Amino acid sequence: MDSLNLLLEGFATCFTPGNLAFILLGVLIGQIVGALPGVGPAAGMALLLPLTFGIEPVTAVMMLAGIMYGGQYGGTLTSVLINVPGEASGVMTAVDGHQMARAGRGGAALSIAAIGSFLAGIGACLAVAFVTPLLSSFALRFNAPEYFLLGVLGLIAAASLGSSPVRALIAAVLGLMIALVGTDPVTGAPRLTFDQAALFEGIDFIPVAIGVFGIAEVLSSLERSEDVQPIRTRLRDMWLTAEEWSQSRFAILRGGIIGLFVGLMPGAGASVASMLSYLNERKFSRHPERFGHGAIDGVAAAEAANNSASHGAIIPMLALGIPGSASTAVLLAALILHGIQPGPSLMTQESALVWGLIASMFVGNILLLVINLPLAPMFAALLRVPYVYLAPGILALSLVGAYSATLDMGTVWKSLFFGVFGWLMIKFDIPRPPLVLALVLAQLVETSLRQSLLLSFGSLGIFIERPISIVLLILVATMIALPVWNAIRSRRSPSRAPAAE
Amino acid sequence: MNISVNRRSALVAGGMLGIALCLPAMAQDMKAPTGPVEITVGSGAGGSPDVIMRTIAKIMNEEKIVENPIVVQNRTGGGHSNAYNYVLGKPGDENLLLTLASPVFTTPIVQGTPSVIDQATPIAGFVQSELILLTPKNSPYQTLADFIKAAKEQPGRIRIAGGASGGNDHLVTALLEQKAGIKLTYIPHESGGAARATFLGGNVEGHFGTVAEAMAVIESGEARGLAILSENRRAEDIAKDVPTAKEQGVDVVYTQFWGVAGPPKMDPALAAWWADKFKKASETAAWKDSLAKNMQLGNFYGLEEAGAYFKKEQDTFRELLTTVGLAKK
Numbered sequence: 001m002d003s004l005n006l007l008l009e010g011f012a013t014c015f016t017p018g019n020l021a022f023i024l025l026g027v028l029i030g031q032i033v034g035a036l037p038g039v040g041p042a043a044g045m046a047l048l049l050p051l052t053f054g055i056e057p058v059t060a061v062m063m064l065a066g067i068m069y070g071g072q073y074g075g076t077l078t079s080v081l082i083n084v085p086g087e088a089s090g091v092m093t094a095v096d097g098h099q100m101a102r103a104g105r106g107g108a109a110l111s112i113a114a115i116g117s118f119l120a121g122i123g124a125c126l127a128v129a130f131v132t133p134l135l136s137s138f139a140l141r142f143n144a145p146e147y148f149l150l151g152v153l154g155l156i157a158a159a160s161l162g163s164s165p166v167r168a169l170i171a172a173v174l175g176l177m178i179a180l181v182g183t184d185p186v187t188g189a190p191r192l193t194f195d196q197a198a199l200f201e202g203i204d205f206i207p208v209a210i211g212v213f214g215i216a217e218v219l220s221s222l223e224r225s226e227d228v229q230p231i232r233t234r235l236r237d238m239w240l241t242a243e244e245w246s247q248s249r250f251a252i253l254r255g256g257i258i259g260l261f262v263g264l265m266p267g268a269g270a271s272v273a274s275m276l277s278y279l280n281e282r283k284f285s286r287h288p289e290r291f292g293h294g295a296i297d298g299v300a301a302a303e304a305a306n307n308s309a310s311h312g313a314i315i316p317m318l319a320l321g322i323p324g325s326a327s328t329a330v331l332l333a334a335l336i337l338h339g340i341q342p343g344p345s346l347m348t349q350e351s352a353l354v355w356g357l358i359a360s361m362f363v364g365n366i367l368l369l370v371i372n373l374p375l376a377p378m379f380a381a382l383l384r385v386p387y388v389y390l391a392p393g394i395l396a397l398s399l400v401g402a403y404s405a406t407l408d409m410g411t412v413w414k415s416l417f418f419g420v421f422g423w424l425m426i427k428f429d430i431p432r433p434p435l436v437l438a439l440v441l442a443q444l445v446e447t448s449l450r451q452s453l454l455l456s457f458g459s460l461g462i463f464i465e466r467p468i469s470i471v472l473l474i475l476v477a478t479m480i481a482l483p484v485w486n487a488i489r490s491r492r493s494p495s496r497a498p499a500a501e
Numbered sequence: 502m503n504i505s506v507n508r509r510s511a512l513v514a515g516g517m518l519g520i521a522l523c524l525p526a527m528a529q530d531m532k533a534p535t536g537p538v539e540i541t542v543g544s545g546a547g548g549s550p551d552v553i554m555r556t557i558a559k560i561m562n563e564e565k566i567v568e569n570p571i572v573v574q575n576r577t578g579g580g581h582s583n584a585y586n587y588v589l590g591k592p593g594d595e596n597l598l599l600t601l602a603s604p605v606f607t608t609p610i611v612q613g614t615p616s617v618i619d620q621a622t623p624i625a626g627f628v629q630s631e632l633i634l635l636t637p638k639n640s641p642y643q644t645l646a647d648f649i650k651a652a653k654e655q656p657g658r659i660r661i662a663g664g665a666s667g668g669n670d671h672l673v674t675a676l677l678e679q680k681a682g683i684k685l686t687y688i689p690h691e692s693g694g695a696a697r698a699t700f701l702g703g704n705v706e707g708h709f710g711t712v713a714e715a716m717a718v719i720e721s722g723e724a725r726g727l728a729i730l731s732e733n734r735r736a737e738d739i740a741k742d743v744p745t746a747k748e749q750g751v752d753v754v755y756t757q758f759w760g761v762a763g764p765p766k767m768d769p770a771l772a773a774w775w776a777d778k779f780k781k782a783s784e785t786a787a788w789k790d791s792l793a794k795n796m797q798l799g800n801f802y803g804l805e806e807a808g809a810y811f812k813k814e815q816d817t818f819r820e821l822l823t824t825v826g827l828a829k830k
Contacts, residue, residue: 046546046575053559140702183580186689188611188666188827197586200612201579266698320701321717322694326545329694333547337555341794343717406578447691454688455660455704 006351007129010359013352019059020363026063027364030070031371035078037086037210038401041071041310042326049334057338058353062360064334065314068327069121069361072270072307073368076113080106080299081382082394084214086401088205088271088440089309092278092302094213095161095433099294104231106380107238112248112296113303114372115240120256120304121365124311127260128318129358132347135312136319139264144451145462147267149472151445154272156479157279158438161292162431165483171430175438178203185447186454198410205440206405211418212425212432214398218391219423230386238377248300251281255304263309266316266324267448270309271440277305283479292431311361318347318354531777532770534595537570540761541588542600543581549711550602551575553628553759557779560787567778569596580608585617592765598624598775601760601811603669606818611667613829618815622767623808625779626760629798631731632673633715633743635700635708635724645728645749648707652683660686660705662696670696670709672821673730673755677746679824680753700724711757712796716740730755735796756798758814760807776803 013019033044045067052060072089079090080097093113100109127135155172162168181192182202193199255277262273281301282291291298313324314331321343323329332342340350347354382390402415425432456462463469540558544550551573558571576584581604588599599605605617634645642648652659663670666689674687688705690696693714700708701723709730710718716739718724726743730753734741746753761779763772782788783801792799802810822828 042546046551049546050555050559050573053563140698143699143702143704184666185691186666188671188689190612197579197582197612197614200582204578266695316698320698321714322698322701323547323692326547329545329547329692331547333552333555336552336795337559339790339794341713341717343714344721344723345717406583407574407576408578408583443691451688451690451699454686457658457686 003130006355007359009352010355010357011362013058013356014062014359014363019062019356019360022055022059022063023066023360023364024367026066027070027073027368027371030067030072031074031368033067034071034074034076034086036401036404037078037084037214037398038206038403038405040087040326041068042330043405044071045327045330045334049330049337052334053337057335057340058356060334060338061331061353061357062364064331065357065361066364068331069307069310069364070368071327072303072310073114073117073372075306076110076117076303077379078397080109080113081379082214082390083217084394084398085209085436088209088436089269089274089306091209091271091433091436091440092274093299093306095278095292095302096295096298099292100296100299101380101383102231103294104233104238105294105296106231106383107233107377108240108244108296109299110376110380111240111373112244112300114369114376115245116248116252116255116300116304117307118365118369119252120259120308121311121368122362123256124260124263124308125358125361125365128311128314128361132315132319135260135264135315139266139316139324140320141468142265142267144267144448144455145466145469146472147265147444147448148452149463149469149476150262150265150268150272150276151441151448152476153279153472153479154275154441155438155445156476157275158434158441160279160282160483161434161437163292167430168434171425171432171434172438174430175435176442178208178435179439179442179446185443186450198414203414203439204405204411205436207402207411207414208418208439209436210398210402211415211420212422212435214394214401215415215419216422216426216432218395218398219419220426221387221391231383233380233384235377235381238380244296248297251277251297251301252304254280255301256308259305259308260312262305263312264315264324266322268444269313269325270306271437272444273305273309274302275437275441277301279479283482314357314361317342320344321346530770531774532768533774534569534771536596537572538567538596538598539572539574540598540600541584542573542575543577543584543602543604544575545577546575549630549757550600550759554600554761556791557627557782557788560785560791561778561782564782564785564787566781566785580604580611582608582612582614585621588762588764589617589620593767594764595768595771597764599762599764601626601758601762603757603818606811606815607667607672607822610819610822610828616815618762618808618811620765622763622765622772623804623811624761624763624772624775625804626758626802626807626810627779627783627799628760628792629756629758629800630711630713630795631729631735631756631798632669632709633712633719633729634677634727634746635710635715635718636706636727637700637703638723638725639703640706640725642706642727643725645744645746645751648727649681649683649751651706652681652685656684657686659683659707660688661707661709662688662690662699662705663709664693664696665689665691667822667825667827669755669757671825672818673709673753675821675825676755677730677751677753681751712740713794715743716796719743728753737796740796760802760811762811772804776807779803 075090079094083098258277259273561567728746
């Protein structure tokens with residue numbers, strides 16, 4: 001119970017008026033930067049880093065961590081309300097969340113997202129507090145071969161979104177093609193860049209997501225301005241219903257667990273976590289056909305997963321000094337700037353700071369729930385404003401977001417290009433989420449496959465020599481075989497109900 | 502009262518005389534910038550160049566060495582090219598500095614674009630980091646000689662996990678191969694942290710870390726330090742047992758370095774002013790403390806000396822990038 005005592009001491013550190021105020025400030029800023037497309041939590045943390053120089057290191061990391069997980073709460077807002085995910089981890093939330101908002105259930109979507117994030121966040125905090133050493137050694141057993149198979153699982157999830165598998169596959173392949181532009185991750189040589197300096201770095205998620213979601217949506221609304229009706233739901237009908245809660249609670253549990261494990265691996269992150277938990281929820285749902293059309297359990301699973309993943313990323317940072325995500329890299333930088341050397345001995349040498357930080361995450365999650373839950377119906381009521389008035393705001397938010405991501409006009413041009421691209425996708429009824437998700441996963445899949453083969457000197461045997469890899473390989477095989485098997489079976493016995501796929 | 506005022510003004514006058522006497526001794530006139538100054542960094546927040554610049558900027562402002570507010574701005578992307586193109590595009594700008602880190606030198610070589618340091622105005626090189634070759638705790642290699650012997654017996658079977666292709670880890674691997682006459686397998690990663698995870702997971706035989714990174718894993722018993730790639734061993738008690746590669750008969754010396762430059766056509770008086778300020782900041786106790794904590798070196802090169810130093814490093818980068826086949830003809 002040593003950890004429990006240390007945690008209680010951590011809470012004592014937290015509960016000073018000054019520290020509480022900074023935790024509140026952190027989560028509020030996180031909420032805001034998370035909601036702005038383009039400005040992610042990592043960028044927000046970097047922006048505020050110089051302001052923490054004058055304050056105690058423990059207070060500084062409490063506030064910065066607040067921005068990190070507060071961002072996961074804030075990102076839900078734009079995903080659900082205007083279908084513009086500010087970060088890769090919000091794409092899965094937008095898939096069903098925005099459909100719910102269109103149907104007047106935006107309040108419920110935001111509420112379940114807040115509750116799901118909260119419960120998964122608290123669960124992940126408990127894991128950080130009590131099993132960090134165990135989990136960090138588990139994280140090290142994951143390497144390139146396992147990351148490759150996780151990425152493939154994510155790609156299967158991406159390609160199974162939307163009404164028609166063929167259309168989803170087309171979108172996913174387009175996403176993979178976009179991802180190939182840039183610098184070869186292993187040889188370092190430029191490829192498909194046509195000697196354009198702007199393409200050397202490749203095409204990032206942010207301009208693509210802002211384009212195909214935000215700008216494309218606005219473009220397409222210009223054509224059908226009369227049939228986009230504002231929702232008419234009254235404020236008091238926007239709360240979460242008991243039925244919706246019972247549909248979502250186990251999704252939150254499963255999403256939270258998947259998120260924690262994926263988040264603590266330095267190679268994967270909140271986006272892979274939300275994809276896998278969404279896929280998992282859909283595969284084992286009794287009503288898989290509702291996914292993509294406003295399934296609340298899809299929103300709950302994705303949001304629980306991305307929040308617990310963002311907490312899980314703290315585990316390798318504390319135990320090994322290895323940042324598990326872009327945000328934790330900034331947190332590590334903050335420690336160094338405050339004169340604290342991160343590394344495997346951080347938890348013993350800086351125990352007061354580490355436990356103060358862990359305790360602050362409990363407090364911050366409670367604050368975020370208190371902020372988000374009552375406000376969810378208010379935010380959802382925004383959609384009662386006719387779209388013609390919202391559109392210019394969405395466009396401005398998208399373009400400013402694109403610029404602020406890199407402070408470079410090139411990103412704005414890329415966003416506009418992908419805006420037109422996304423508009424064409426809407427025209428041809430090609431689902432947009434698989435494109436964006438494949439783009440995010442492509443780098444993980446390509447890099448880890450080639451790293452695996454370098455590690456094994458070219459032998460594919462590496463995928464069956466490692467225990468975790470075998471388990472994942474079986475999962476991948478099942479995921480691919482199951483729909484095929486179902487299709488064959490339903491063809492043999494036409495009397496039975498056709499399978500969901 | 503009168504007396505004290507007189508005494509004070511006498512002191513002030515004396516001080517000014519002192520400053521006036523010093524002036525002819527300085528090589529160049531100095532001119533201070535007006536208004537806030539941006540230090541552009543090509544890495545994201547938390548990367549080594551970012552942390553170094555934020556640390557020294559903090560010291561300059563807090564200790565009133567520089568009164569102008571300094572903003573460290575991350576312009577990420579394109580292997581630092583977004584950052585250096587921004588600075589190169591503002592010749593003569595008086596409120597802008599560029600952070601020099603290895604990608605500022607290597608990216609133009611890989612992309613076949615004009616060198617950055619030949620256009621920008623060198624101001625100062627003020628911090629360096631030595632590298633240590635690590636091997637996992639349960640590896641059979643006790644010394645650099647064991648490691649090289651194994652690599653000679655089975656060419657290409659010894660694996661090194663490191664950062665991005667063409668980055669410092671990759672280039673130092675190439676240098677080691679060259680000097681020891683061996684062939685290694687280099688496995689690039691998207692970040693140094695990811696490479697360290699591969700190493701700590703026991704998937705490879707070797708990994709390079711800065712002294713601070715290396716000592717953290719050596720002290721926790723996860724790894725062994727085979728060699729420090731430096732002229733001399735570190736002086737700290739915990740690190741002094743790591744022998745240099747040179748004393749083990751392999752002449753590999755490779756130091757990471759960071760510095761600062763102004764835009765092209767920067768007023769020489771302004772460059773001299775900045776060089777002086779960086780020199781002053783690098784002599785503060787706070788900076789020395791930061792160097793000690795991060796186990797870095799604080800060799801200072803200013804102005805022409807810095808220019809010559811950067812050009813020499815650029816030649817090394819070009820040679821090594823040509824060796825690994827990444828330099829664009």
